[in-house]
Amino acid sequence: MFKTDLEIAQECKMEHIKDVAAKIGIEEKDLEYYGNYKAKVSLDLLHRNENKEDGKLILVTAINPTKAGEGKSTTTVGLGDALNRIGKKTMIALREPSLGPVFGLKGGAAGGGYAQVVPMEDINLHFTGDMHAITTANNLISACLDNHIHQGNALDIDINHVTWKRCMDMNDRTLRRIEIGKGPKANGVEREDGFNITVASEVMAVLCLSTSLMDLKERLGNMLIAYNTKNEPIYVKDLGIEGALAMVMKDAIKPNMVQTLEHNPVLIHGGPFANIAHGCNSILATKTCLKLADYTVTEAGFGADLGAEKFLDIKCRFGGLKPSAVVIVATIRALKQHGNVALEDLKEENVEAMLAGCENLAKHIDTIQQFGLPYIVAINEFATDTPAEVEALQNWCKEHGHPMSLSQVWAKGGEGAIDLANQLVELCDQPNTYAPLYDVNETIEDKITAIATKVYGAANVEFSDEAKEQIKLYNELGWNKMPICMAKTQMSLSDNDKLYGAPKDFTITVRELRPSLGAGFIVALTGKILTMPGLPKTPAANNMDINEEGHIVGLF
């Protein structure tokens, strides 16, 4: 029997986090311990090193995943360990897991097998409380907003035009659309509202894109929350609570340090989903890594159509980051799914279907090429892969001239990615022509169309009447010079989660836009994508338990 991720993680004899930090030159004065194995890293460390040259930045992305994920975090962790093994001073920057999917389908999310970050249980539960701080800040805005309306509504807020929603770090579909303020007058003003999952909150995006505590405060103040009855925008700062919000997030803004199973330093900070948000860890964490290490390996959520596009068009643009190379993770399982093999048959050998599914991989490679970056395909090996399938995929890469490496980090840890690491060192030394895909000064329609046609391979984009009206308003208000954060299913390149492979001649439907003025982008919701997930028939929570000694089971 294979050991579970949790069992492997629990067997790890962790080093004290101060010793892990020391490896990368971080002193105790810059650490605030949360137990022996977690620490907040001071922002001052980054500020003191601001003028130092950045190390190389490697992005790990993937093809469109199966529901189990492609092993992007696993590859990121294993690659970081491998780079350290070959003598390169390397740090890893990851996103914080959300509790929603932990209790839902996925269980934990901190890598897998022998390529994990630890303490896995803590990282997957409350960690250092960042998610809770974000939830609190988000909901303090709602409470103050509804209180303002209840207490006389001096700002003349139109209760039918409140754009700010509450949030919860939970998969809870019944909270998507609710009516609040029911009952007697003392219960406040009745109106429609809804909850997003915390990782989709603009507060999360703001945390991830801020460059200092004061920048955070300013961005929080600039968030749009409603319109008044004259259709003029109302911001958080109109409620006068941006100071309180920044205070609530004073610790959350500091990156969190943990270690890999091989005791290499990792920063985990910020965790927006890539399907409904911008999908990258914080700029502060990535920048801290870049200043301290020669190589930084980071990931962006889901496939290159979502996470990588937003990493390259939003995060790198805002953070002034210059990536050196991209790893595109693919599994034979997922390629077979893109070759239209049914979920229950994915374990069976099917070379033909796999090769057909390579068109999905090819499209993501094309995307990275459009961004002007060197790339390598990492085949994340699964126990069910057959030698014939692996060989066929290796040949496909060779035939098409795509650099490729077989990654065995799940089974072997860093040792399983030595070849990948060596190839990446070479790729990082190549000059590259990285540039974002579009200019922010293009129209909203053009920017969305650029992403849909160039990255998704869509034929065209259709805007709903609501979206058209919103664009008109944003143009009037001058909110049209920002990047776009697409919200789209992760299962397909299209906005229909049933279309595998590399669909053609399809239309992307933009249903609604949401201006994130604090984050600095406009969210475009496509297809049926929702910003609050639901739980499956049997939630992962049903398999979780803890015994008297505090030993946990069921958190995969």
Next chain:
Amino acid sequence: MFKTDLEIAQECKMEHIKDVAAKIGIEEKDLEYYGNYKAKVSLDLLHRNENKEDGKLILVTAINPTKAGEGKSTTTVGLGDALNRIGKKTMIALREPSLGPVFGLKGGAAGGGYAQVVPMEDINLHFTGDMHAITTANNLISACLDNHIHQGNALDIDINHVTWKRCMDMNDRTLRRIEIGKGPKANGVEREDGFNITVASEVMAVLCLSTSLMDLKERLGNMLIAYNTKNEPIYVKDLGIEGALAMVMKDAIKPNMVQTLEHNPVLIHGGPFANIAHGCNSILATKTCLKLADYTVTEAGFGADLGAEKFLDIKCRFGGLKPSAVVIVATIRALKQHGNVALEDLKEENVEAMLAGCENLAKHIDTIQQFGLPYIVAINEFATDTPAEVEALQNWCKEHGHPMSLSQVWAKGGEGAIDLANQLVELCDQPNTYAPLYDVNETIEDKITAIATKVYGAANVEFSDEAKEQIKLYNELGWNKMPICMAKTQMSLSDNDKLYGAPKDFTITVRELRPSLGAGFIVALTGKILTMPGLPKTPAANNMDINEEGHIVGLF
């Protein structure tokens, strides 16, 4: 100008928490640090000392307070420091502040002046995350319950008879009554719901009354969440998620150690409000103190009608605790309010009104006498008190034979309560006849009537039709042998918050009952009391700010 509480707290040069812990004999192996000044204390420490004799337990309670509070926490902290000053090995056990009132009216809640616990900012914000863990556990139940209904409702849950509510650590009146599951079928089943403030969640009560992690898990499983269409009870364990819930709370169950401004050890753990919940810190924290220290000073929320009654009838009964003495805190300000002086005139000298208001103090003294415990009145000195008022109050106590001490801990720290400490040492050596007020085997009506008549001074109790039906059902289900947790306004001995002093001939109206089967008591809601507060016209959040260096203002 007086310094604010926050300014005084920020001037304190804290000791490392391991040094504070060492004073009371706690070794590093039993501590898990959250930064340098906060630590979780292992439950194993208590279990290893289980057979040791308990130290003396001193409860600090108060008269019915003004909106500013009577300074119960302040007195508790100052008294603990004073006992340490006179050479008594003393620990303090307090409740964790809720964020709701922090952003609302009150600002911080960790003592005041020179009798505070630190780090004040952390304690008042996210602290070690216990509140967030409770919120998460509470809402995971709701998400799984609604998901169960949505996925086919195998348990046949009556959607019009769901008793479990969601919660948030926020003052947010618009969430009191909501409708969820609006919109298309994919958004789940539509029904009425509401949010309690987290401190009123049964999960909080369960945390505070649990004696081990396994006891916690069992209690969480036993919580009532709904009835099925045959009117049979459905429990958390029917959803099969008590293991996940206990896992979510694995750290929250461990008491938190901090220090007073005078560097004495304090455990802060669990924070139910005393008006809408049982109002006491955790049994685990109090027991840990009793095993390690010769004197433990603890508080129970609001006046003796609420916190002390529940401390003596619920917490001590369940925890097998034997209190030694009670401190009843009174301020001259509040006594004047009970003598019907208007809020804006409380700063003016008014000996006559103050003496009239002493009937409120007399009633609380009577309550403590009924419980068979020695007591002392602590006059918590305010800058606005006049010599004539202080003297008149001292004389009133003397005339009526009530032990009394002038407490100046706000201005002087422990030095300001040396006399109080010395008198308490003597009181603790007196034998006492402590016993709960009622037998749990009495009827629900009789138990409620006992509290209402003996503690509140009510003439009688009226039960609403809904409450009567509930009692009938609970009798059938065998849920009638538990203590009662009254929910009542803290402003008055009656259930009408405008009735000051010691009202007579009034009726207590029991509107609704809520069985807390995991906690092990029945909540009785009286008058207009609500389990979700609202924000005031200008929330405290509006005055809060943080600067670039992380310096906070406005968190009083």
